Amino acid sequence: MPRFTTVALVAGAALLVRRAVRSRMTTAPLWPLPALDEPVSGYGRGSTVPRKALVTARTTRADGVVELRLEGRGLPGWQPGAHIDLVLPSGLVRQYSLCGDPADPAAYTVATRLIGTGQGGRGGSREVHEQLHEGVEIEIRGPRNRFPLVDSPAYVFVAGGIGITPVLPMLRAAEAAGADWRLVYCGRSRTTMPYLAEIESLGRAGDRVTVVAEDEAGYPDLGFLAGVPAGTPVYCCGPDGLMDAVAAAMPEGAAPRVERFSAAATTGGTAFEVELRRSGRTVRVAADQSVLAAVREEVPGLMYSCRQGFCGTCRQRVLEGEVDHRDELLTDAERDDSMLICVSRCAGERLVLDL
Numbered sequence: 001m002p003r004f005t006t007v008a009l010v011a012g013a014a015l016l017v018r019r020a021v022r023s024r025m026t027t028a029p030l031w032p033l034p035a036l037d038e039p040v041s042g043y044g045r046g047s048t049v050p051r052k053a054l055v056t057a058r059t060t061r062a063d064g065v066v067e068l069r070l071e072g073r074g075l076p077g078w079q080p081g082a083h084i085d086l087v088l089p090s091g092l093v094r095q096y097s098l099c100g101d102p103a104d105p106a107a108y109t110v111a112t113r114l115i116g117t118g119q120g121g122r123g124g125s126r127e128v129h130e131q132l133h134e135g136v137e138i139e140i141r142g143p144r145n146r147f148p149l150v151d152s153p154a155y156v157f158v159a160g161g162i163g164i165t166p167v168l169p170m171l172r173a174a175e176a177a178g179a180d181w182r183l184v185y186c187g188r189s190r191t192t193m194p195y196l197a198e199i200e201s202l203g204r205a206g207d208r209v210t211v212v213a214e215d216e217a218g219y220p221d222l223g224f225l226a227g228v229p230a231g232t233p234v235y236c237c238g239p240d241g242l243m244d245a246v247a248a249a250m251p252e253g254a255a256p257r258v259e260r261f262s263a264a265a266t267t268g269g270t271a272f273e274v275e276l277r278r279s280g281r282t283v284r285v286a287a288d289q290s291v292l293a294a295v296r297e298e299v300p301g302l303m304y305s306c307r308q309g310f311c312g313t314c315r316q317r318v319l320e321g322e323v324d325h326r327d328e329l330l331t332d333a334e335r336d337d338s339m340l341i342c343v344s345r346c347a348g349e350r351l352v353l354d355l
């Protein structure tokens with residue numbers, strides 16, 4: 001009887017395996033393909049491991065700006081300039097800078113401005129404003145930091161509107177370290193500028209903060225940047241126009257450290273080919289098309305999320321070819337053999353992906 005039971009169990013397990021294989025063959029667009037040694041999508045990487053967090057507080061910080069306090073267990077530490085991914089109830093993934101206290105191990109704080117579709121919004125900020133209230137549990141990933149605060153005896157900061165969020169922890173850190181710092185903070189009006197009272201209080205000693213409200217004083221005068229001493233880091237976050245203006249005002253050969261709200265354009269340049277090595281297919285990427293869009297015509301089930309080069313879900317391994325990297329996520333080391341196909345392109349005529 002024991003032998004009969006063993007045989008029956010083995011036969012049953014084999015049947016389940018056959019059914020699972022048959023199911024994969026009918027649903028996986030690239031079957032049969034060997035499994036990768038390790039995942040290369042955004043999921044499963046150390047900084048993108050999903051975690052659950054609870055919205056424990058929601059505060060209005062300015063017109064159209066809400067702040068969320070997210071509490072959870074085992075939240076990784078972070079430094080000024082870091083951001084996290086919010087996986088919204090709809091499945092959209094959006095990135096928000098951490099603007100709380102790095103010394104608080106139990107919570108992350110983020111703030112987001114409501115951006116309508118007529119202003120270029122894609123629905124993420126509206127979902128945050130309408131659906132994330134106290135008591136809602138949400139999935140988060142991160143933190144990651146591609147905008148780190150370097151050690152320096154002096155700093156210059158320029159922030160526009162919601163671009164103050166990654167800069168705020170930097171100001172606190174610079175003040176705590178006794179560094180010499182200066183901030184130009186601009187926005188449409190004072191009522192739309194979050195954390196204004198705290199920032200003005202921080203800069204009261206030595207008149208370190210210059211507030212420029214467009215409805216009062218127009219655009220900021222950035223001429224002082226030409227005289228910034230060599231080696232003094234200049235940090236800027238805000239609309240593209242502001243960051244471009246800061247870069248233009250810097251001394252020759254100097255450049256600001258910036259964090260953008262959107263990735264570089266995914267189109268532009270010439271068409272090229274992408275070979276999908278493991279599937280034996282080759283696709284043509286038009287000049288006005290992203291690699292992701294072209295590949296998904298052949299592989300409709302390919303994972304992606306933000307389509308802006310921030311979340312890493314569409315990361316793929318590059319076997320051959322030179323990549324024109326346009327993402328805001330991968331490190332220099334990761335760019336040696338990987339790319340985010342939602343925004344990055346080929347710098348030549350052909351790429352080969354391990355796909």
